[in-house]
Amino acid sequence: MAGGISTNETLNTVCFISTLIIWLNMTPDTIKVACSNCNLRELCMPMGFNPEDMQKLDEVVATRRRVKQGGMLFSSGDPFTSLYAIRTGFFKTCVSTEDGREQVTGFQMAGEIIGLDGIVSDFHSCNAVALEDADVCVMPFANVEDLSREFPVLQRHVHKIMSREIVRENGVMMLLGNMRAEERVAAFLLNLVQRLHARGFSQSEMVLRMTREEIGSYLGLKLETVSRTFSKFSEDGIIEVKQRYVRILEPDALKKIFNPQTCS
Amino acid sequence: MAGGISTNETLNTVCFISTLIIWLNMTPDTIKVACSNCNLRELCMPMGFNPEDMQKLDEVVATRRRVKQGGMLFSSGDPFTSLYAIRTGFFKTCVSTEDGREQVTGFQMAGEIIGLDGIVSDFHSCNAVALEDADVCVMPFANVEDLSREFPVLQRHVHKIMSREIVRENGVMMLLGNMRAEERVAAFLLNLVQRLHARGFSQSEMVLRMTREEIGSYLGLKLETVSRTFSKFSEDGIIEVKQRYVRILEPDALKKIFNPQTCS
DNA sequence: AATATTCTTTGATGTAAGTCAAATGAGTAC
């Protein structure tokens, strides 16, 4: 596999309306609480169900939950009960040591599943913090397991989600263990814009939802190093940066920094 | 959670005979190919089955496979078919970039499961290399999924194994992103000896199965730094090192280096 | 037993990223 964060994850087309809903940040009340008519379905649920099975699948989601910016969806030590599918908003997950050092372990956006860390011990081992106002589907894990036994395609889907997280973390280990600052930052930007693009957003522009310090924590760098690397890329004409706004001017140059081999 | 690699994973007692079997490196022919009378059962299988269910569970394992030292159990790009339960031997898993940089993502020993990386894409994304002659149980993933639907306790077990791997990797991210060389090496030694102890080996002595370079790759350090850190710990009277042999003289000192808070 | 090979240790030196510090810019509360 390509080292670091995968930059060629493919995804079924996400229809325009779901993009609109994300942009307009519609309140959950305006949308029926059911996977069967959720526009993010293809992101967090398996595909290829007949209508009646799809309705049974709606039982996975018990409720919705809103989390304000800065709020915690769950914290380290909380009893584990549910997985969460992000409908809108943006999260970070992080672990911390007793002496207060924090490591961001991931950034999650619409359609992604969080809470998998809690399964092994029945307690969460990391914090999930909303970096903007968010809306999640609460999926009690007991429901997930019950329905997984009934629907092999859901079972397979759950396994794939967990495996994908393992593979993603392998990539982060490669980043942290082997790559230089510029490679890490390039990989981070490419991965983020790729995931946003898969959700119907621009493939060249984005507004970062996290601080330089949070990016640095994720990448094993200090915030000053992240800032300097952004400035460097900007001076080289590879990206345009204005605070949280980032535009990728030369995607190939970024890919080349991240992985010199696969680019001409 | 404590940052880095967990150092207090508990485990049901592993009976003396399994230890003996590992030590004597008995050939698989001498042992019936069945989980129901496997001495490592409590490490890789769920507990609390009645005898008839246990026999059905034997169907998970299709065959055994031997891997010589230096041999590959699977490589990046191989089609994914099975998970593997290690019976004897010691593995490393690693990912690599096109330009040849390698990142060791884990070291696995008897009773541990490898191959989870292949589920998401139906292809393996890492290499599993035997660091000593090894013997594994081949568990076709189709069998695992079929039986998981039948036995909720197996389903839960599979989920826990995957979640455990995610949590372990979170800890490694903390190590790589936040910790200094001494902390990383201390965490590594404590984690390794703890897992060996859970398998009936000494809680203070071990013979490393990997090179300094492999340890360094796992910890995001160069082999010289690993060697120097070992020498430093040795000079400080914390450990005794003779090549691959390591004896922990002051476990509390090691714990204190890894995590200053939780020790007096 | 001799030789080659691979692994480990140790020293000398280099450097990428960290640390410290100060200025600037954005966002928010009053």
Added chain:
DNA sequence: GTACTCATTTGACTTACATCAAAGAATATT
């Protein structure tokens, strides 16, 4: 509009670890 606060940028300097190099052990090969 002014005063805070918090995030970001940039510069000057430091440092932990990497790199380069060479010698010494252990293991494998002949």
